[in-house]
Amino acid sequence: MxxxxxxxxxxxxxxxxxxxxxxxxxxxxxxxxxxxxxxxTYSGKVKLPYNFRLYNLNYEKHANRLYPLIRTINSFISKGKLLDIGAGYGLFASLINKRGADFDISVIEPTQNPKYIKGLNINNYKTTFERFKTNIKYDIITLFDVIEHLADPNAQVLKIKKLLNNKAKLVIQTPNYNSLMAKVCKNWSWWMPEDHKFLFGPMSLSNFLTEKGFKILYIQTYEDLADFKKNLDGNFINIKNIFLRRLSKYLFYVPFFIFYSVLRPFLWKLGLGGLIFLIAENNE
Incomplete structure (x- = not known):
């Protein structure tokens, strides 16, 4: 059609x-x-699934997911001016501030209260990136789960490029709509039509940035096992009989997760992980 x-x-x-x-x-x-x-395909407002209390209950899970990414970032750059666009509750900014890197950090967050940066030497701009104005040039700009929310990624990435020094780094994390999760989960949570406007795959994101004058230095896909299982659980919600639902889950999960645990490193290398994590370099 x-x-x-x-x-x-x-x-x-x-x-x-x-x-x-x-x-x-x-x-x-x-x-x-x-x-x-x-x-x-709907009209009117839909309540967005953002709740600091629930997020904070899973603090360790969220932090442990970010630590390896921060180590990867620090292997490419570990000092300079850092701008985190769409900081959310400020977890990434707070963690990279505490992990030994020498960054002068600023964050942009228009709607949420970045509570994790309270008391830290981090500049907080309560505005949208579209309205953000500055004469400062940055050595690294990060967008964790942000690019999929932008009304005009083309214009905003070009604006980001103007804010970066030559050879500065751009870090992006975004859902991967080409992932295994998206393919096998009936209600993949990261479609999120209430708040997402666009989604990329690893190749389309790389091509998009390359055409804007960025050089791709590093790209990987990955996902959290608990997130994968939670998404898969949605495949069984229409089975009303509790016994049949549990039996169906067992018959599916046992062979699936044996297969998945063995092949996961290869699936991620093939670009089938649920999230894309990318580091690019600005070439003026």
Missing amino acids: KHVKAFCFQCRAPVTKLIKRLDLANILECDVCKIAFIQP
């Missing part, structure tokens, strides 16, 4: 390929750039 709903922000081709229907949105894909466009 063809749907002309949008034009690709990257190549300007009409986006007509329907790849998935959700309760709240249709997912379209640019045939040229392989970028997914999330087209809501």
